[in-house]
Amino acid sequence: MGKVVMYATVSVDGFIADENDQPGPLFDWLTGGDVPLDESGVLKVSQASHEYVRAYWSEIGVTICGRRVFDLTDGWDGTPPSGVDHVVVVTHRPPPDGWDPAAPFHFVDGIEAAVATAQELAGDRTVEVAAGDVGGQALAAGLVDEVRMDVAPVVLGSGRRFFGSVDAPHLLEDPDVVIRGERVLHLRHPVRR
Secondary structure, three states: OOOEEEEEEEEOOOEEEOOOOOOHHHHHHHOOOOEEOOOOOOOEEOHHHHHHHHHHHHHEEEEEEEHHHHHHOHHHHHOOHHHOOEEEEEOOOOOOOOOOOOOOEEEEOOHHHHHHHHHHHHOOOEEEEEOOHHHHHHHHOOOOOEEEEEEEOOOOOOOEEOOOOOOOOOOEOOOOEEEEOOOOEEEEEEEOO
């Protein structure tokens, strides 16, 4: 099975969005470069960020997110983001009315079931868990192999925490990847077992 990676862009003070779920300047690095990151032409990053992010995106088979992210993005209109094959949504509620049951989205109750479903769907590819409450739950349950963060030089002061409501220490290894892009520092930390 592929590894389970918790991931997001984060402010230097540990937030992935403000109190209103807005990333604000956290994503400036995704539009401030010269190298197109995808076919949309909207996302343009530095060469260093492009090499790092494109390689990572090609590893991802399944993304796990919470219902909050699903609702905020309108379920990406039924198409998983960034070329991902499937999205597993952790929720206690059913899919929204009118949701296309053929869309590659799987609604699962609980983080353990979500990771098990995602690993089955991903096979040898990476399972990405969105940082925040769901990512923190996966880390606390011992289900995360690696923490990746794109640290933006921004202080939000408050908002949605990268690790959600994790309330116990969890040790990470020293970063095995540190890449400096423009307006971002890419870090990859294996989780200490």
